[in-house]
Amino acid sequence: MLNVLSKCLEKSAADYVEMRNHRRESLTIVIKDGKVDALNNGAIEGVCVRVLVNKSWGLASTTILDRKNIEKALKEATSLAKASKPAKKREVNLAEVKSHKADYVTPMKRDPRKADKEELVRLVVDTDKEVRGFSKKIASDNISFSVVDDDLTFLSSEGAQISQRIVRCFGSVMVTAREKGNIASAYEGMGAQSGLEVLKKKPLNEVGKIAAERADKLVSAKVALGGVFPVILENKIVGLLAHEAVGHCAEADLVHSGSFLRDKIGKRVASGIVTLVDDGRFSDGLGTMMYDDEGVPTEKTVIIDKGVCQNFLHSRETAYDFGVKPTGNARAWDFEFDPIIRMRNTYIESGDYSLEELAEGIKEGYFLKGGLGGQADFTGEFMFGTQEAVRIKNGRLGESFRGVTICGNAFAVLKKVDAIGKNFIMRAGRCGKEQINYVGMGGASLRTELLLGGTK
């Protein structure tokens, strides 16, 4: 394949050409209520060609991988770049980078691609048994485990040639509980860029137990109250705050459009105890890559340092516009998409509070647990869902309520962060920004104030 791509590359008359070959193989095992749905395995593969002609981008992709079709894609991308040029006002310039030749493979102790499939089926079967046996209230479950193997090759007309083999493991558990006509469900997942050794750190049956316990408990629970409350965000959802509320505002394309952080470099945007990072090389991180999809080495980018905004996240194009070094944040979901600015592993650095100490400072509030989907506007207004809200009264944790969606302005919320815990955790997530991608989200439990969309 490399040969075919190189030959096509030589032929191009464009000013700059990138070719990405991407093969994604996946194995998925799903069990629904104790019954195996199907063992699911396969691969998709394609080539994406992106060209720059007269400072205008064109992109084409194909899954038909002979030389004829790849050359056709190259031609198509070139003519697209030319055709759309008159409609584009902004010229594309790329920040200069060294052209790398490199090879990277996810470090793995137990390669999941070589694992016995029956063993993986057993893992899911055993988890399902534990979940359904948790209590009589458990009505239904979905347990899944999957392995996704990305084989990426990047070539550019500047001479870059990078191969990356990224292997990720995922597990997820959905549980529905029923009692007296009430229904409640809970979701819990795990995932990492790692071999099967991740299951030692995060066993699938433990993941199942958390979900089963939560559904069982919440089926008879009421919905939390609505309004502004002091809250503790559980470590598992602090990453959502880092990602949804802040990270997006630091993506240079959104900064360009006028995001909240547009004029904030060097200015205080959060409480002095908040340091927020987007790290492209976090060990086991779901968003970890050595090079991004423009061939730029990834790095640890500090967005907020002790409350002060320091850096934005860049592609080669925005780095040129901003006059800075690219940060290695240009990522593409697969061969059908162009790389755009995406976060990698985003987290808030931990502090030294215990959960009890965090709760001590709250007279009337909630401890929010378990994340659900989130979204953010570039004004910093964000929301994300929570699964469970444990009431805090006079510093003590009490009754559990059904979780609600929370919202606020990211920077108002960050300014109110007055204590951060020590229980740091990095979670697996997916983010959708025109195209989806794998990201890591991390942090330790912290205390702040938020608007809860509960009952009146």
Place this chain on the structure above:
Amino acid sequence: MSLQASTQFAMKTCEKLGADEAEAFAQKQRTVEVVLERGEIQNERVKVHQGIGIRFIKNRKLGFAFSSDISKKNIQATCRNASVLSRTSISNPDWVSLSTPTKVPKVIGIYDKEVAAFNSEDVLRLAERAYKAVKEYDKRAFIDDGKFTVTSTEVAISNSHGIDLAEKNTFLFCYLICVAKEHGEVSSMAFEYEVARSVQFSPEKIGRSSAEKAVASLRPRATKSFKGKVILDPDPASTILLYPIIYSVNAENVQRRRSIWMNKLGEKVAAKQLSITDDGLLPNGIGSSSFDAEGVSRQKTQVISKGALKNFLYNSFTANKEKRKSTGNASRENYYMLPTVSASNFVVDSGKKKLDDILAEVEKGIIVRRFSGNIRPDSGEFSGIAKQASYIEKGEVKHALRETMISGNTFQALMNIIEIGSETRPTFLKTYAPPILLNNINIISK
């Protein structure tokens, strides 16, 4: 080899490999996309993808393998893979059979030759018309991003019971996100889109409407929290009200006790104004096709009639379990996914009153034009931010709302429907929804 020849070839291969039953589903898709970003045409893409997914059943054990390579040699390898996977799997006691042939009707308006031949310049022209409309509407409105996507898709399906079908369709999904800027203030992001099978819509309308929503959300003010009336635009009505209904009438969820309506057939589940039909054969329908993802003929199924629950939606697996016929609601997003149950075109019967007349009768309430939040489709709890929302008093829109959330329970809200509007539109959940006025919704503010 044609797509249908490839699924036929896969069937022969599976037969030789000793399958009890087998099914091949192949898909070929060409997509032309124009991406707008920061108020400009940013990028264009032409994407061609194809692939095949094979279900292989042996002793009630199911293997599924897929590949984006549909050469003869690779189809054979994919069939072998599916066969090996089925051997590794565990038998499913609920398995009865793959679908058997039905009389397949012809559906009109799902394939448009003109759209199928669209090149990037044609799509660019659509985007430019919308783009121009934003600028003409109001100087304060700016496009943040947008995407104009045109796809032309061919699917083929063959199974060992004699199903052997192919069909083409076209699809357009065009959206814009606008913000308004004034005196250093930036409005929240306003979203507008169209989904269609052919260019029967006005791209200018997408531009005007997203600009109008953005400008209308400038100078927001907070209101005090209260419990009361909320008008949902078709899009939020679809996500808040119809999404949990679609979940609850899905036979898989009913059989697995995940649906709150599992024992409620024939019972009142909503106000009498609400009637919904799942119509897989709707002419020009965005979810229409002559057969479903398992090759079963599409049909019209009344789901809710005057507030009473009438029917659930089935694929062949869930239908077999109850020894009844599939309603033709098997769906798959892609060749590399297994079929599931989902709605086709989920059509709400429109009411008589126009949105303006409904609004004029609201003494105190809000109108929500976009919902950014979470909905639990099983229990019905929803909560989230009311975007592009405005405060209504004495039948008039008073001002845009700031940081306002709404929350409630969908299944209770369905009982509290006051009015269903007349202006029904297709949404990207494949529903045809009108604006809906609800009572007793929590409106929460700082």
